[in-house]
Amino acid sequence: MKLAYWMYEGTALSGIARVTGSMKKIHTVIHGPQGDSYINVMFSMLERFHELPPFTLSAIGRREMAKGSRARLVETVLRVDEEQKPDVIVITPTCSSTLLQEDLDAVAHTLQARTNATLIVPKVNAFRDLEHYAMDQFLTQMVATFAEEQSKSERFSVNIIGPSYLGFHQIHDLEEIKKTLQDLGIEINLVVPYGASVEALRNITKAHLNISLYQEYGKSVCDYLKERFGMDYLSITPLGIRQTGRFLEEIGEKAGIDVHAYIRRNLSPASLISRCVNSVDALSSLYGKRAVVFGDYSHAVGVTYLLREIGIQVEWAGTYMKAMESSFKQELQGQAKEVFVCDDFQKISNKIKETQPDIVFGTQMERHSSARHDFPCVVISSPAHILNFPLHASPILGYSGITRILDNINGTIKLGLEEHLVNMFGEDSQEEEVQIAIAEVAASTEKKELSAGASEEIKWTPDALNTLKQIPFFVRGKVQRNTETYAREKGHKEITLEVIYAAKAHFEK
Numbered sequence: 001m002k003l004a005y006w007m008y009e010g011t012a013l014s015g016i017a018r019v020t021g022s023m024k025k026i027h028t029v030i031h032g033p034q035g036d037s038y039i040n041v042m043f044s045m046l047e048r049f050h051e052l053p054p055f056t057l058s059a060i061g062r063r064e065m066a067k068g069s070r071a072r073l074v075e076t077v078l079r080v081d082e083e084q085k086p087d088v089i090v091i092t093p094t095c096s097s098t099l100l101q102e103d104l105d106a107v108a109h110t111l112q113a114r115t116n117a118t119l120i121v122p123k124v125n126a127f128r129d130l131e132h133y134a135m136d137q138f139l140t141q142m143v144a145t146f147a148e149e150q151s152k153s154e155r156f157s158v159n160i161i162g163p164s165y166l167g168f169h170q171i172h173d174l175e176e177i178k179k180t181l182q183d184l185g186i187e188i189n190l191v192v193p194y195g196a197s198v199e200a201l202r203n204i205t206k207a208h209l210n211i212s213l214y215q216e217y218g219k220s221v222c223d224y225l226k227e228r229f230g231m232d233y234l235s236i237t238p239l240g241i242r243q244t245g246r247f248l249e250e251i252g253e254k255a256g257i258d259v260h261a262y263i264r265r266n267l268s269p270a271s272l273i274s275r276c277v278n279s280v281d282a283l284s285s286l287y288g289k290r291a292v293v294f295g296d297y298s299h300a301v302g303v304t305y306l307l308r309e310i311g312i313q314v315e316w317a318g319t320y321m322k323a324m325e326s327s328f329k330q331e332l333q334g335q336a337k338e339v340f341v342c343d344d345f346q347k348i349s350n351k352i353k354e355t356q357p358d359i360v361f362g363t364q365m366e367r368h369s370s371a372r373h374d375f376p377c378v379v380i381s382s383p384a385h386i387l388n389f390p391l392h393a394s395p396i397l398g399y400s401g402i403t404r405i406l407d408n409i410n411g412t413i414k415l416g417l418e419e420h421l422v423n424m425f426g427e428d429s430q431e432e433e434v435q436i437a438i439a440e441v442a443a444s445t446e447k448k449e450l451s452a453g454a455s456e457e458i459k460w461t462p463d464a465l466n467t468l469k470q471i472p473f474f475v476r477g478k479v480q481r482n483t484e485t486y487a488r489e490k491g492h493k494e495i496t497l498e499v500i501y502a503a504k505a506h507f508e509k
Helices: 012-022 034-046 062-067 070-084 097-099 104-114 131-146 172-185 197-203 221-229 241-255 261-268 270-276 277-286 298-309 320-329 344-355 362-375 398-426 428-448 462-469 473-490 497-507
Strands: 027-033 055-059 088-092 119-121 157-161 187-192 207-210 233-234 290-295 313-319 338-341 359-362 375-378
Touching: 012 027, 012 034, 012 055, 012 088, 012 131, 027 034, 027 070, 027 097, 027 172, 034 055, 055 070, 070 088, 070 104, 088 104, 088 428, 104 119, 119 131, 131 221, 157 172, 172 187, 187 197, 207 221, 207 241, 221 233, 241 261, 241 298, 241 398, 290 298, 290 344, 290 398, 298 313, 298 320, 298 398, 320 338, 320 497, 344 362, 359 362, 362 375, 428 497, 462 473, 462 497, 473 497
Parallel strands: 027 055, 027 088, 088 119, 157 187, 157 207, 207 233, 290 313, 290 359, 313 338, 359 375
Antiparallel strands: none
């Protein structure tokens, strides 16, 4: 298996924990080695829980490896039932418990008569299944276990399927969608899994419509509810102008509500500009520039559409969701020069370097690659860093999500420049560091050979090097490469100020 650091998706355990950790009065017993208690750390650190997360480790140590771990698991489940008093105890498999060939279903069946809580074992493969697939399958299993036939609510109501803890800004997305539906006069029957309980799941069929917010998981729940109870659903992620408009139009059609006035009021150019005043400069400077996009299915698709809508050229768009390759390519056909699926971090890093984009939109992994190659990057998808779990409201979906992404672009481009200039001119020590960096650039420049067939080296004049020093750090490497490429093509043996300005004009055409 790959090291978790290099994986775009978490394990099946991560997916199950996101579902159970988001629900009320559900406790998870993790049957695995001591290291699998990392789930507690993730929830405490990233979601900032004020109480212990609802996870207990049934530790598999050397003794259990030698004599079997059934006794330890039985003791843990009974203790959790007595102390925590949950409605449901989920006994989740891990790679270790699978290797030991522990029959967790048999344990749950035997213990059910001795516990007040309902015992559930997720029907997933701890080795093969990854985070989002495990979420999709387990969430469907939970709904299928508890959903009951109910009369519909008097007013048109919906279930929102998808928002959970540890999702990329998903709790903030939920508040934005709730506000939008409230403005349209649509009631929310239930949110799953975030905040849902066993009793709530029993009433899931009261809604008239299910909304699957994300494409990675949740659609199987909607398919089950449609087949079993005849519930209609829509599956559109409202990210960007086009997708948000489609989302509202379909809801309006299902609910019998005219939403076009609402769409015009919120999506008109004047409205968007008034809500994105800080982003106007960034948008004008980025118009026609080249971007690359990589992330999970929903965010990669939505951001690609949004960038096209504001005039940014998408060189390529990719996702690491291999199981969704066909639909991803079909969804973005004609929206980017290249559309692909890849889950190899290093290949994506090399592809970014080869493409030389003006800006990168990706995961935390692409942020690292972009920093290494001196490209500005906006994180738009998980896997994410703790910085991408802000305390303030920061939705990605809906109208507020549009303005938030535009402001992130503005902050990445404009504020990065301002901070660099402060560092450059504010303190002598920092100025000395810059001078050292420029000297290194000059030294490396003198060592570089010309393109094939040339016999002389390209040198930079002192004035040209001084100008290069004043270019922001996140684009300096690209400017240097472009200028040298231009100089070689035009046969210049020395890079002067005139050559720099000529190269700039050439590449801005």
